[in-house]
Amino acid sequence: MTFKNDLKEAQEIEYQLMTNIIGSGYTCTSTQSCGNFPDYDLIVTPKDKPQFTIELKYDKKASTTGNIAIEVGKLDYDGNEVVSGLSVTSSxxxxxxxxxxxxxxxxxxxxxKLSKINPIIVHGGDYSKTILNLVPMGVFKKWARRF
Structure with missing residues (x-):
């Protein structure tokens, strides 16, 4: 897969989520449609509640690995570790x-939850520069809720 294909697939997944949220009676805006890329992907506005933000992740490999990959850092051009993903999000x-x-x-x-377990740490993504914490799918499902 190329970056262009991955981006298209991610945009399709984002559109599906937006459609689900809007179908539930909320207003939902993609930050990409606003022309900026803050530390979250969607702004959701319920009718009678404060708005909230969502960072959307699509884990294509979860079904084969049995793990959820959570980005917590990356390597810069000099090989130094810098925080990214969950470590810096404002969602x-x-x-x-x-x-x-x-x-x-x-x-x-x-x-x-991540701070209380000892996740497996791997490198992945483009040129293996993304630092990921792997959480077993069953554990993640106990932490989260399905919708």
Whole structure:
């Protein structure tokens, strides 16, 4: 897969989630449609509640590995580790899409849960520069809720 193909697939998944959210009676805006890329992907506005933000993740390999990959850092051009992903997001919730299911977890809860376990740490993504924490799918499902 190329970056262009991955981006198209991610945009399709984002559109599916937006359609589900809008179908539930909420207003939902993609930050990409606003022309900026803050530390979250979607802004959701319920009718009578405060708006919240979502960082959407699509884990294509979860069904084969049995793990959810959570980005926590990356290597810069000099090979130095810098924080990214979960470590820097300002989203209120993380939503993962895997095995044709949507799973949602409060971002602070996810950070707290990760700090209390000893996840497997691997490098992946483009040129293996992304630092990922692997969480067994069953454990992640106990932390999150399906919707």
């Amino acid at each position: 209120d919730y993380y939503v993962y899409y895997f095995n044709s299911e949507w799973w949602m977890i409060n971002t602070n809860k996810l950070k707290d």
